[in-house]
Amino acid sequence: MNAARSLLACALSLALSPAWAQDHSHHQMPPAEPATKPAHDHTAMDHATVDHAAMDHAAMDHAAMERGAQAPPVDHAAMGHGPSGHEPREPIPPLTDADRAAAFPELAHGMHHAPERNSFVMFDRLEAVDVDHGSGQAWEAQAWFGSDLNRLWLRSEGEREHGRTEAADLEVLYGRSVSPWWDVVAGVKHDFKPGDSREWAAFGVQGLAPYKFEFSATAYVGESGATAATVEAEYEVLLTNRLILQPRVEIEAFGKDDPARGLGSGLSTAEAGLRLRYEFTRRFAPYVGVAWERAYGGTADHRRVEGESVENTRLVAGVRLWF
């Protein structure tokens, strides 16, 4: 948990500085370029050219690798005399025109492989919330469409109380893998609630942190200089392979006061949840849990003025499903 906390703290500070996302991508991206071209050189072309120096080393390398690196000097000498030029025991059959025709037939199309584009839609939380004097509902969903490297992401979160939607948003993001575990995302976020609907530009990073923390951090820039940031992390504790405890934290911060929506600048809210689900199948897992939420700073002040509680702890029950 300590690791998670320091990670969060670190990520939060980074996410709040908008430059970071770009730095990050910058840092990771360049290797993608050499990744496409020079690779061929290594595998095919370098070797296709008859380079005696290279061959010697290749032969030597093999021996060296298998038997230990102390050996190379010896092996190097042994292998140094280059490829043997003698004829094969089984002669190579001379080629006829019929062979040539059979080897390279005219083809109408290239090879078909499984589709590159796939999709994933998950309702991580679809739950009923035990609120004061009534009931509420909440959801968190995400989806991606696309390839291994380039994806369209949809993310949505929201909650209802007493039949009224208190908060709801939808993000539409382009995500690109910049390293084995991290995607950078950029796009728009639409807040349906609270208050009047509004748009944000969104930039962020998401992925799987070391120790398998699902992590995302997003910075938002809205109208009239409004800024916001959200950091979210989830973890899975396997009590058994089907009974899974999922701790989750989410922190929201805003750059400016927004009295109309009851939001103060700085750290606004922190949420922590603990949900215990049972995976009847991978795709369908009901859960129960507890969700704690607390407002800070100006947001807490607003709540006090409105006579709302600054801190809530609520029971939740729901399902997690994906397709």
Place this chain on the structure above:
Amino acid sequence: MTSDVSGRRVASPSRRRFVTGLAAGGVATGAGLWHLPASASAGRANIPTVLTGTQFDLSIDASPVNFTGRTRPAVTVNGSLPAPVLRWREGDTVTLRVANRLPVESSVHWHGILLPANMDGVPGLSFDGIHPGETFTYRFDIRQSGTYWYHSHSLFQEQAGLYGAIVIDPREPAPYSFDREHVVLLSDWTDLAPASLFRRMKKMAGYDNFHKRTVGDFFDDVSRDGLAATLTDRGQWGRMRMTPTDLSDINANTYTYLLNGNAPSGNWTGLFGRGEKVLLRFINGSAMTYFDVRIPGLKMTVVAADGQYIHPVTVDEFRIAVAETFDVIVEPAGQDAYAIFAQDMGRTGYARGTLAVREGLEAPLPVQDPRPILTMDDMGHGGMDHAGMKHGAKGMEGGCGANMGMKGMEGGCGANMGMNGAGHDGMAGMDHGGGMQSHPASERGNPLIDMQTMSPTPKLDDPGIGLRDNGRTVLTYGAMRSLFDDPDGREPERTLELHLTGHMEKFAWSFDGLKFMDAEPLRLNYGERMRIVLVNDTMMTHPIHLHGMWSDVENESGEFHLRKHTVDMPPGTKRSYRVRADALGRWAYHCHLLYHMEAGMMREVRVEERA
């Protein structure tokens, strides 16, 4: 010709837990081939037809099958799953007219058979595939003998049932004798449409792993190994974001394992007479499953691998990679029945059959082995004090220096160091600070690669994960040696190193971090003798198959050792083999795990005349 299935015995849904079926793939013709209820317990086991001669008519069609209690569509040949056994003779010219009665393109590839490129049956490389309603005629000379197999090379049709055995009788008598023989074709079946199974892997690659380590396992490990060691272990895996129980991508949670087209409850039975020597031709026709095979009570003498004779080696058990074949001789005596027990590598299920003096007998099945857990050593991340290091380089100098020449300046150690410098996101393996194994530049910072091996070794004498120290003699590549000297005899003129790469979570698979569609063909010069060195940079085991030419596996001294058509590459291994480029044309070269190939773990090998 299509009536041989009617006698098939239906497997009851014995071990199946749940199979979430989606839309059907292929087309169920409902041709009345299938009419036995799922509970049928009498009747003959499914035995594929044997077709012999030089002229063959094969018809690819969709037929309903039932291995789990649910009737599902399969892709069949002459109405049969597996497809009929084709019996050829070395020296003959065979003609195979293959009709496609599916509504989609199809193909048949003759696995391990030397033939002209346009007869190899790979759509997009050898030919245009067989279009619906068309018949393609394959004709080629048989220049080899032994046990092989054939299967579709069109998308996922192989998984859906299009696979069968090929037996080629030698012109000269075999160097061993036997009184009777059986084909034992192992495979994996899913009720899912294979394409939707692929999509599922892309959504959630760990779907089938219900053996991840739990909180309880943590405390067990603490009480066994101590807190510090357990935390270190969990830390290593956690930083890699990997799971040491990921032995296979798809397991018995999804699959039903078949032996000659029979689920375990179908109990395929091969007969023997007392005192007979029985040749069993094992073929792994699975899409994704490695099997560990034994016949409790019998020693098995392996006499051929991938159709090619080897010095006989007697074992209790062997691991058969996808697409490999092993011919073994057994001499049953003293019991009326013996179980053929083939558990999957991850110990989640098994295929089984029986050798018996008459139909209807069963032998007790052995208890499944404990489920193995991968170690850092297994993945070639052995620390300084581990066995993996003993064969490896002692320091940076040797390993790097050796590679620089081969891979060019950009490749060598720089790749490793660059990776190291990638910062917080660098490979966990870097923690070991080794750096013996260099990696291609295309792997550096590549989002499609989730690990790189640090100090891989050939591991030719390693029985494999889950088979070490099990009290049985287990076959290894080191123990198998071709019965003949290197038929070519030349030293390789050059070496081409390829890394097997992937990303478990993304279910992305590639060579050198480049998928098939993003890579140039590997070019070989007609007539040359060259060497391929494979390095496994993943935690999975991959069977690598080169079409059209043999893969002559080298021993640890770089000498000709074992002729193969499919080379098994466990995690943490670096293995080399010689290729004699005596087959002009465009050839497929790929991981024979079907879903890995479809995800991009494939290259075209183009053998061209020297300019």
